[in-house]
Amino acid sequence: MSVSFLLRMLLLAVVLFGLWGVLFRRNLLFKVLAMDIMNTGVISLYVLSARRGGVAPVAGTGGDAFADPLPQAVIVTAIVIGFSILALLIVYVMDLSRHFHTLDADRIEERWRRD
Amino acid sequence: MTESGAGYLFVLLFVFLPLCAGVVAAVTGRGGTVPLGLCAVLSLAGALRLLTGEEAIRLVLLGSYGVELLLDRVAATFIFANSVVCLAVALHLRHGSVPSLLVPVMTMLSGTANAVFLSYDLFNIFVAVDLSTILGFLLIRMGRKPRQIWSSIKYLFVNNLGMIFYLLGCLDVYRHVGTFSLSALSGAPLSAVVLLMGGLVVKGGLFLPGLWLPEAHGEADAPVSALLSGVVVKIGLAPLLRIAGENEAARGLLLVLGPAAALWGVFHALFEKDAKRLLAYHTLSQVGFIAAVPSVGHLYAAAHGLFKSWLFLSVGRLLTRRIAALSRETVSRSLRVALVLGSLAISGCPPFAGFGAKLRVMGGALPWQEPLLLLAAVGTAASFAKFLFLPRKGAPFALKDAAEKELPPVSPAGGMATPSRGAGFEDVWLGAALFGMGLFLGGFEAKEIVKAVLVLGGGWGMFALLRGRSLPLSRSLETMENLVGVLVLFLAVALLGVRTWFF
Numbered sequence: 168m169s170v171s172f173l174l175r176m177l178l179l180a181v182v183l184f185g186l187w188g189v190l191f192r193r194n195l196l197f198k199v200l201a202m203d204i205m206n207t208g209v210i211s212l213y214v215l216s217a218r219r220g221g222v223a224p225v226a227g228t229g230g231d232a233f234a235d236p237l238p239q240a241v242i243v244t245a246i247v248i249g250f251s252i253l254a255l256l257i258v259y260v261m262d263l264s265r266h267f268h269t270l271d272a273d274r275i276e277e278r279w280r281r282d
Numbered sequence: 283m284t285e286s287g288a289g290y291l292f293v294l295l296f297v298f299l300p301l302c303a304g305v306v307a308a309v310t311g312r313g314g315t316v317p318l319g320l321c322a323v324l325s326l327a328g329a330l331r332l333l334t335g336e337e338a339i340r341l342v343l344l345g346s347y348g349v350e351l352l353l354d355r356v357a358a359t360f361i362f363a364n365s366v367v368c369l370a371v372a373l374h375l376r377h378g379s380v381p382s383l384l385v386p387v388m389t390m391l392s393g394t395a396n397a398v399f400l401s402y403d404l405f406n407i408f409v410a411v412d413l414s415t416i417l418g419f420l421l422i423r424m425g426r427k428p429r430q431i432w433s434s435i436k437y438l439f440v441n442n443l444g445m446i447f448y449l450l451g452c453l454d455v456y457r458h459v460g461t462f463s464l465s466a467l468s469g470a471p472l473s474a475v476v477l478l479m480g481g482l483v484v485k486g487g488l489f490l491p492g493l494w495l496p497e498a499h500g501e502a503d504a505p506v507s508a509l510l511s512g513v514v515v516k517i518g519l520a521p522l523l524r525i526a527g528e529n530e531a532a533r534g535l536l537l538v539l540g541p542a543a544a545l546w547g548v549f550h551a552l553f554e555k556d557a558k559r560l561l562a563y564h565t566l567s568q569v570g571f572i573a574a575v576p577s578v579g580h581l582y583a584a585a586h587g588l589f590k591s592w593l594f595l596s597v598g599r600l601l602t603r604r605i606a607a608l609s610r611e612t613v614s615r616s617l618r619v620a621l622v623l624g625s626l627a628i629s630g631c632p633p634f635a636g637f638g639a640k641l642r643v644m645g646g647a648l649p650w651q652e653p654l655l656l657l658a659a660v661g662t663a664a665s666f667a668k669f670l671f672l673p674r675k676g677a678p679f680a681l682k683d684a685a686e687k688e689l690p691p692v693s694p695a696g697g698m699a700t701p702s703r704g705a706g707f708e709d710v711w712l713g714a715a716l717f718g719m720g721l722f723l724g725g726f727e728a729k730e731i732v733k734a735v736l737v738l739g740g741g742w743g744m745f746a747l748l749r750g751r752s753l754p755l756s757r758s759l760e761t762m763e764n765l766v767g768v769l770v771l772f773l774a775v776a777l778l779g780v781r782t783w784f785f
Contacts, residue, residue: 182450186770189443189766190763190766190767190770193763195435198439199439202439202442202443202446205443205446206446209446209449209450209453212450212453213453216453216456216457237347237456237462238453238456241405241452241462244405244409245408245449248409248412248413248416249442251416252412252415252416252438252442255416255419255438256435256438256439256442259423259431259434259435259438260435262431263431263432263435266428266431267428267432272761272762272763273761273763275432276432276761276762279429279432
């Protein structure tokens with residue numbers, strides 16, 4: 168079993184772990200954090216699949232040995248977007264907790280309908 | 283000027299200009315609705331120029347990596363609808379006071395939407411779609427009501443989760459075909475296509491994963507809802523249609539999802555008591571029509587953008603959201619004209635764009651799709667008969683059924699800017715645009731007109747039968763937990779389904 172295969176499986180496990188949190192944690196803050204764990208797993212998968220010979224693109228001296236720059240360039244953008252969405256979500260979840268006095272998604276839903 | 287030079291000019295006009303104008307307006311806090319209106323007029327001119335052009339322009343930005351833009355008729359049709367809707371919203375917001383960030387965010391959103399329509403590679407689509415999700419989130423909660431905050435968080439959460447799946451799909455495609463370009467998608471593995479579709483189906487509000495839509499569109503203020511239904515939903519649909527054009531499995535998935543969504547939305551709309559939620563459910567249903575026949579979906583999407591935003595803007599001027607409380611006394615005449623014309627347009631009545639677009643969809647539908655879509659069309663006519671046949675006096679106020687009790691108390695459906703006036707320039711503009719597009723789409727043959735009239739008549743008959751009846755439909759699928767669960771289930775079922783049917 169190669170190292171890269173093992174790493175890939177581990178990262179997929181991280182994504183699934185995050186998904187489990189999104190699905191089964193009832194606290195909104197944990198849901199948001201679990202989603203970020205998923206995002207981190209996906210980002211690491213990109214980095215992993217871009218690595219080909221273990222040499223940085225700039226340091227590469229030709230041939231196919233250096234890392235593929237495109238997924239890396241692409242994932243930098245995704246990191247920024249994921250970060251901004253995480254920040255927005257946390258700020259507004261805080262705002263929400265001030266109004267509903269709870270972070271439990273089910274209870275918020277219940278009170279929301281009653282309002 | 284070379285062809286690609288013209289292409290870059292178009293990109294500056296459609297994407298760069300609205301984004302810059304939005305940022306400048308946000309920083310300076312000046313300009314009122316001018317940036318939104320001006321950018322809309324300029325993009326409209328560009329879109330019309332592109333529509334009359336001979337050939338599509340393809341801009342390859344990064345050679346072998348497949349970062350591409352495609353300026354073709356499909357993109358131009360979407361941009362056309364976007365700019366018409368934005369101009370109407372700008373005209374609507376001219377009066378009354380609005381939050382200072384509203385117009386800048388709307389302007390940026392229209393530029394982002396144009397970027398999605400032009401993109402022809404997976405990653406540009408990802409960036410623009412996610413940007414539009416953030417801007418949409420800001421818009422939904424612009425009215426600052428606690429109800430809107432919860433709806434907007436649900437919207438952002440579910441859409442972002444969908445985009446994480448999309449990102450996984452992108453990686454899978456890149457690993458197999460070595461490029462992000464959509465044109466290489468025919469060779470993409472199935473799991474990748476399903477993951478890509480998962481994210482976009484959520485964003486486009488298609489069928490069950492799109493059930494965040496009724497709440498978000500129902501709670502947002504009316505001008506925002508108009509933009510959400512008219513433009514933001516298409517941000518998910520345009521890439522879906524593009525992918526379906528390249529990949530057979532994706533097309534198959536849309537063919538099934540389309541009619542299912544059309545019927546599901548109409549069924550819920552028939553028994554809805556809240557005017558804004560009714561329109562939101564119809565968005566769910568109309569999205570089904572768009573997806574059912576991917577090759578002509580863009581035409582229907584454009585027509586839907588026009589009439590749905592008109593309906594949202596009109597309903598926003600009503601004194602109450604409760605349909606039962608509407609009567610000829612409470613709705614001014616000019617507003618009634620706008621409501622009736624919008625309702626007729628969405629029901630597919632000639633000579634409006636709804637007729638021609640429905641005709642194209644029906645013409646392209648598969649034999650098994652046709653009866654389902656026809657049933658959905660009849661249901662749409664029945665549902666909108668609620669606005670056509672207003673009672674003379676408001677119905678005696680009775681809170682018999684539970685569904686009606688859940689509605690918020692009588693409050694202006696508009697939210698932020700609710701000028702108490704009749705029709706305005708935006709009504710004239712949207713009516714004219716619908717009429718013009720209807721003429722452009724054509725198809726006024728006696729046989730087809732009789733068919734459309736029959737659908738309308740059947741719908742009104744159904745309305746008479748169902749009048750006064752209610753069905754307490756559960757909304758439990760619209761809670762956050764269930765939305766997430768449904769999305770995951772959808773991905774699993776889609777993967778299994780596609781594998782069984784195609785291989």
